[in-house]
Amino acid sequence: MPVRVLLVDDEPLVRAGLRAVLEAQPDIEVVGEAADGAAVIPLVRQVRPDVVAMDVRMPLLDGIEATRALLRTVADTPKILVVTTFENDEYVYEALRAGADGFLLKRARPAEIVHAVRLIAEGESLLFPASVRRLAAEYGDGGGSRAARAEVERARLTEREGEVLRLMARGLSNAEIAARLVVGTETVKSHVSAVLAKLGARDRTQAVITAYESGFVAPG
Numbered sequence: 761m762p763v764r765v766l767l768v769d770d771e772p773l774v775r776a777g778l779r780a781v782l783e784a785q786p787d788i789e790v791v792g793e794a795a796d797g798a799a800v801i802p803l804v805r806q807v808r809p810d811v812v813a814m815d816v817r818m819p820l821l822d823g824i825e826a827t828r829a830l831l832r833t834v835a836d837t838p839k840i841l842v843v844t845t846f847e848n849d850e851y852v853y854e855a856l857r858a859g860a861d862g863f864l865l866k867r868a869r870p871a872e873i874v875h876a877v878r879l880i881a882e883g884e885s886l887l888f889p890a891s892v893r894r895l896a897a898e899y900g901d902g903g904g905s906r907a908a909r910a911e912v913e914r915a916r917l918t919e920r921e922g923e924v925l926r927l928m929a930r931g932l933s934n935a936e937i938a939a940r941l942v943v944g945t946e947t948v949k950s951h952v953s954a955v956l957a958k959l960g961a962r963d964r965t966q967a968v969i970t971a972y973e974s975g976f977v978a979p980g
Contacts, residue, residue: 763789763877764789764808764811765809765810766793766794766804767790767792767794768800769818771815774815778843782873782877787878788874797823797826800821801833804830804837809838810838812841813877814826823842824851840855841864842864843865844863845865856892856966857969861880862876862879862887884935885964886928888931892969894979896979897979900972912959912974915958915959916958917958920941921951921955925968925977928952928955929971935948
């Protein structure tokens with residue numbers, strides 16, 4: 761089945777460009793478009809996308825609030841890929857903290873756009889880990905978040921789970937983690953699932969953000 765994508769951006773040219781790039785791929789299908797975050801929830805319910813590619817800055821409801829609303833309102837929420845003009849943007853980090861699964865620059869090359877959608881849909885690796893680390897270093901609490909520290913303390917991660925979380929933060933995929941730890945991929949998947957469950961994280965990105973915010977992993 762193709763990856764179903766919903767495009768949300770107030771610039772028609774951006775939506776048209778993304779549609780052209782994505783629909784050129786046999787395994788990706790654009791199932792709808794919206795010009796503002798306010799239209800996301802009804803459209804998601806209507807077209808059931810796997811991935812929502814959403815502008816972080818929009819006039820009525822921006823990508824941050826639209827992400828929060830989706831997670832509050834819609835069961836089985838699709839993956840959320842924030843689309844932004846500027847990489848080093850506090851709005852992007854806030855969107856990731858709100859629950860977005862990754863971000864993509866509007867100036868990205870077609871191959872990067874396609875790769876980002878596929879990677880987000882698969883959910884087995886962190887998108888642009890170095891950029892997430894830089895955002896956490898600049899806009900995160902630098903290990904000063906009491907809530908994040910308490911979350912990690914409550915999680916009581918095992919030594920191996922902590923090791924897996926650190927490798928996740930470096931952007932390694934399940935297969936790469938398995939090779940590094942000399943274990944099977946299914947074993948890594950079990951560890952990743954345990955880490956997410958213990959941290960109450962929706963996905964790898966949220967787990968890594970919590971790791972940075974708590975100081976469990978240093979973003980620098």
